[in-house]
Amino acid sequence: MKNETERTESSGPREAAVIGRSIQINGDLRGEEDLRIEGDVTGTIQLKNNSLTIGKDGRIKADVYAKAVYVDGLIEGDIYGSERVSIRKNARVTGNVISPRVSLEEGARFKGAIDMDSEAVEAALGKVQPQAKPAVASAPPLSAKPAAAVSTVKS
């Protein structure tokens, strides 16, 4: 793997390891440095204290755990970002995003769910003990309003 300099949104220049276009990895990928993927990775990716960039040629079939995740390519799997997840305009994401800060550029394709609720994010990232099942209230968290008849008043 070669190194390249990358400027992330949250910090200055950093050296990031690169998985090139011709590389295919099948299995668990863990590390303690920033990583950019332009190749194929299937399995799981864990960079809990570092950032992961999925480049425009990157193709990921994996659940991803990182401090910050930047997506330009294709990912099928859940994305856990303890700080932030940024989905850029060329990205194609199928799966769920769990992070306190999520940004998305118009043009990105996304099918799944985005969870930004801080308690749910902390539970998902293992900072607190996750409940066996999320607490489900019997009443909806919506205040009741008196029902009005169907109107045709123009607004």
Next chain:
Amino acid sequence: MVAPLGAATARAQFERPSTLNAPLFRSLLERIDKKQRIVVLDLGAVHAGTIATFVSYRCRLEFADLAEGLEKIQAAKFPALLDELVAGLLPPPGAEPTDIVLAWDLLNYLERPALTALMAGIAERLRPGALVHALIVYSDSRMPTHPAAFVPLEDQQLQDLSADRGPERPAPRYSPEDLSRCMPAFKIERGRLLSNGMQEFLFRL
């Protein structure tokens, strides 16, 4: 020179405002208890504005991007196949029931059997008392071939981001009675005619 009335009317039809004031959507946001977690299902595609609107709530946002599967739904002729397609198009149900559904323009592109199957499938995943906010073509007899891509703005108005929606086709113009028949699990809580000729509805499960 005074323009003929017919030309003015025609121009009014095609020079629709780029933003849409949707009071029932605004009232829906005001009713959310910010201390409680909610699950929102958007039947449309993901947009930055939707994320920005719900970021201040304790929220799980699900996106179905239903427009991609509309042709398959319309081609299905058998109820069992429709049910299967609907299940495949909606995001896998999570452990939590859904509280709010955003159905902006997409229901206009479903014929009655498909609309019935979709809303029955959605009703199964909702919490009792959940709300559906829908935009239904009401005044116009025709509509573009492709659905609009509405996105909420900072001031909670809705903006259509779609660029080219294709040639026009007949609009179903579902009446409240039609919708009640196709969505027997839901009750119309409120309805309101908007400036773009669509009717805005809040349905309650």
